[in-house]
Amino acid sequence: MTNNNPIGVFDSGIGGTSIWSAIHDLLPNEKTIYLADSKNAPYGQRTKEEIVALSKKNVDLLLDLNCKLIVVACNTATTNAIVELRASYDIPFIGIEPAIKPAANNSKTQVIGILATQGTLNSELFNKTAEMFQHTTIIEQVGHGLVQLIEDGNLYSPEMTQLLDSYLQPMIDANIDYLVLGCSHYPYLIPQIKKILPEHIRIIDSGEAVARQTQNVLREKVGFTDEQNSDPVFYVNSNPEVLKSILDYKFPVIEKDF
Numbered sequence: 001m002t003n004n005n006p007i008g009v010f011d012s013g014i015g016g017t018s019i020w021s022a023i024h025d026l027l028p029n030e031k032t033i034y035l036a037d038s039k040n041a042p043y044g045q046r047t048k049e050e051i052v053a054l055s056k057k058n059v060d061l062l063l064d065l066n067c068k069l070i071v072v073a074c075n076t077a078t079t080n081a082i083v084e085l086r087a088s089y090d091i092p093f094i095g096i097e098p099a100i101k102p103a104a105n106n107s108k109t110q111v112i113g114i115l116a117t118q119g120t121l122n123s124e125l126f127n128k129t130a131e132m133f134q135h136t137t138i139i140e141q142v143g144h145g146l147v148q149l150i151e152d153g154n155l156y157s158p159e160m161t162q163l164l165d166s167y168l169q170p171m172i173d174a175n176i177d178y179l180v181l182g183c184s185h186y187p188y189l190i191p192q193i194k195k196i197l198p199e200h201i202r203i204i205d206s207g208e209a210v211a212r213q214t215q216n217v218l219r220e221k222v223g224f225t226d227e228q229n230s231d232p233v234f235y236v237n238s239n240p241e242v243l244k245s246i247l248d249y250k251f252p253v254i255e256k257d258f
Contacts (some may be wrong), residue, residue, distance in 0.1 A: 003223030005099060006031040006230070007214065010058040010068030013041035013151045014236070014243045015185025016073030019096060022207035023071065023214050024232065030218075033065050035258070039238040042147035043076040044117025044183070051119060059089060061258050068222050071214060075116060075182050075206075079123035080216030092217050098182035099204045104133040106202075107178050111137045113171035116182025118142045126182075139174050141167045147185045152240045155188060164189065164227075168196045181205040188246070198207060214242040 007030055009020050014036050024032060033056050037043075043051050055077045062070055071094045072078045078095030085093050098120065103112040120126055121140050130138055149160050171179065179201055181187060182239070187205045196204070217226050232251055236243045240255045247253065 002226045003068050003218075004031070004225045004227055005066045005068035006033045006233075007061030008033050008035070008065065009073050010035040010037065010055075010062065010070070010077075011074040011184055012043035012054075012076065013038040013147065013185065014246050015147065015150065015183060015188070017243070017246055018187040018205070018212050019071065019073035019184050019207050020232070022211040023125040026211040026215055027218070027224075029228055029230060031069060031162065031227070032137055032232040033062060034232060034234045035061060036234065036236040037258070038151055038236055038243070040075040041151050043074060043118060044119035044142075046119065046145065048080045048123075051077055052084050055085060056088065056147075057218050057258065058086060062224060063089070063091065067091070069094070069214065069217060071210065073184050073210070076123075079120050083125075089245070092108050092221055094210060094213050094217060096184060096206045096210050097129065098180045099206050099209065100129050100133060100138070100180060102159040103178035103204050104136040104138075107136060109175045109177045110135060111174055111176045112178040112180060113139045113140065113141065113168075113174075114180045115141050115143050115167060115186060117147065118144075120182050137174070139171050139176060141171065143167060143183060146189065147183065150185050151190060151239065151242060153239070153245065160189070161192065164192055165196055168193065172196075172198065172201070176199055179203050209255035218254035220236040223248050
């Protein structure tokens with residue numbers, strides 16, 4: 001089965017490029033279109049109704065661009081809106097949610113940490129998943145301010161270091177041995193997080209798992225491209241220079257009002 005239409009990816013800003021990168025590495029010939037809704041970031045502080053409306057706006061634009069599959073590269077949008085998206089559109093969706101299962105199943109101390117947005121931690125989907133692991137203590141921490149600092153281009157600012165230290169130290173004191181990153185922006189913080197965490201604490205994000213699921217859905221339902229090395233397209237509605245820098249200026253970024 002062949003399908004040369006692009007894969008659509010959206011996030012509440014630039015963080016979902018960490019998910020896009022994993023997909024692009026696994027499926028380099030697939031054309032991808034990425035929407036960075038930076039103007040409305042962060043989604044984690046919005047109501048469920050606002051998150052659903054913003055997600056549908058992004059999906060409508062990706063469908064107008066003939067996408068064959070849509071990856072919701074945002075934990076908050078997945079946990080709050082993916083049920084509504086799947087009910088509203090006749091296209092496959094792949095979501096992203098905190099990887100509690102591998103952390104809980106592999107934890108030796110039976111204590112794991114979750115760093116995520118308020119919207120993700122408050123969501124019904126997250127809480128249903130967390131309830132499945134009652135033998136594990138889950139230390140939840142809202143990453144207040146982290147997404148906005150990343151979106152503003154202040155990835156390595158003193159404020160970022162101070163926030164991360166204040167969020168992670170209580171988890172270290174609670175004896176976690178796994179830290180789950182519950183926001184697609186947060187993988188960009190891994191170098192700084194590693195400087196704070198003891199070496200034995202493992203960090204888990206969802207990028208590779210989402211990429212493998214994307215490959216599975218293409219194989220089973222949608223179809224792979226038969227073209228070679230399609231260039232990705234990136235759209236952003238605010239702060240294009242930050243997205244360009246995250247992408248290391250390797251790909252064109254189009255500023256678009258959406």
